Amino acid sequence: MITIQNVIYTIGEHRILQDMNFTVQEGHFVGIIGPNGCGKSTMLKLLYRYFQLQQGTIVLHEQDLMQVPQKIFAKQVAVVSQDSPVLFDFSVKEMVYMGRTPHKKWLESDTASDEEIVLTCMQRTNIAHLAERSFGQLSGGEKKRVLLARALAQQAQILILDEPTNHLDIEHQFQLMDLVADLPITIIAALHDLNLAASYCDELIVMQKGEIYAMGRSEDVLTQQMLMDVFHIQADISRNPFTNKPHLLFYSNAQIKTP
């Protein structure tokens, strides 16, 4: 379980997060939604310790997240972030092997088990055919799938995803969501596609201006009022007949033609 209590985060004069409080249960898939600039990535960056906590506490399995030793943290938390800079030009396979690093001792060489994990993760993310390609030369969507494979190879109990479907074509969006939703681990993802969020997440956290506007099951959270208040968009909300999950049809007044 991860507990976020009274977390406030400020950059310069700008208060980015205001008193964030929520709990993520083990094994749940939690989606964070909200408009551009509302603080989703900042919240995730605190969770994966890219940012230092300034105020409040984050507790992971009854331990202060900031006190967890780096090597243990890397075994527990894997991340696919928006901007994962790669300074040197590695092959795809080398990139995925990096996911095994937290499990190894200094200079310990890769084992047959590492090889099997890496190959399986490449197959599951549909990148096995890219194994020898240079990471730097891949398309945005291919890179995203390599970063996911690397995160899977880490075999962490918590997976943090910052806009994981960004750059992916429609087939790979569903493939990625199917894949991660099927993992028996905790997942926290910032998502822009509200229909994907509604389809896959156990719970949604709606953020607005650095605060939580609402949280709960997608059925309860995705209301016309919320969509107007937070996203300033009109929507018809129905059920997807195939999945029985909420389905949003968006429109603007300008699109509605009067006869």
Ligand SMILES: Nc1ncnc2c1ncn2[C@@H]1O[C@H](COP(=O)(O)OP(=O)(O)OP(=O)(O)O)[C@@H](O)[C@H]1O
């Ligand atoms: N390093 C920084 N310096 C100054 N302001 C920053 C910095 N990083 C983020 N911000 C500001 O913090 C706010 C929240 O940013 P954040 O990236 O968390 O939003 P987001 O909800 O993830 O947005 P998006 O949906 O556009 O990715 C924004 O107003 C952003 O401009």
